[in-house]
Amino acid sequence: MLALGTSEFKAHIHVWDISHNTKVSSIPLPNSSLVYALKFSSNTRHLAAIALSKHFKQTIAVIDIQEQSIVAFTTLLHTLAYKIRDVEFYPESTSRLVTAGIQHLSLWKIGGKYMKAHCFDLTMTRYKDCLLYTSPSPRDLSTSRMPSSACKKKNKQK
Numbered sequence: 436m437l438a439l440g441t442s443e444f445k446a447h448i449h450v451w452d453i454s455h456n457t458k459v460s461s462i463p464l465p466n467s468s469l470v471y472a473l474k475f476s477s478n479t480r481h482l483a484a485i486a487l488s489k490h491f492k493q494t495i496a497v498i499d500i501q502e503q504s505i506v507a508f509t510t511l512l513h514t515l516a517y518k519i520r521d522v523e524f525y526p527e528s529t530s531r532l533v534t535a536g537i538q539h540l541s542l543w544k545i546g547g548k549y550m551k552a553h554c555f556d557l558t559m560t561r562y563k564d565c566l567l568y569t570s571p572s573p574r575d576l577s578t579s580r581m582p583s584s585a586c587k588k589k590n591k592q593k
Contacts, residue, residue: 436479436500440470446486448473450500460503466510467494476524481506483522483532493519495534497545507545 436459437451446467450459464470467486474483484496493511498504506529511519520536532543532550542553 436475438473438475438482440464440473440484440486442469444468444489446470448482448484448498450482460500462498462503462505464494464496465505465508466492467496472520472522474522474524476529477527478529481524481529483524485519485522485534495519495522495532495543495550497529497532497550505548507548507550509550 437453439449439451441447441449446464446469448460448462448464448470450461451457452459464484464486466488467484468489470484470486472483472485475481476483480499480501482498482500484494484498486494486496488494488510494508495511496508497506499506518536518539519534519541521534523533523535525531525533530545532545534541534543543550544553
C-alpha cells in the first residue's frame, strides 16, 4: 500500500495498492489543507494522518481505507503549528496512537468519532524534538518491505 497526502485548500488522502497497480481510495480530510505525516496501522486497513488547517491548527485523522471513511478526527486548538512531527499506531492496534514532536509526546485512544489524549509535555530543555521508532512489526519481516541493503547476502571474509 502507498498513501499520499495533498497540499490544497481541501486536502485529500490518496491510497494505492502498488502490488496490483490500482488506486484504492481518495478521501477528503475535513478542515485540513496540508497533510504532512501519514502512517499505516499494522493491518494496513487504517491510516493515521497529521495535517494543518488553513488557519495553521493541527488536525489528526484516522481513516478506514476499506470503508473509505474517517474513523476519528480532532483539531488541536491550542498548539503550535508543526508541534506534532510523527505518528505511530500501537502494535497490532487500530484504536491507539502515539504522537511525538517538539516537546510533545501524547498517547491517543479512539472512542467513537473522537480521540482522547494523555499528554506528556517534555519541558526539559535537553529534549526539544522527538521522533518515534517502534520495533519491527510482523509486517516488516517480509523481505519485500525491507530496504534493499538488508536483503543482500553479505560476503564472508575468509
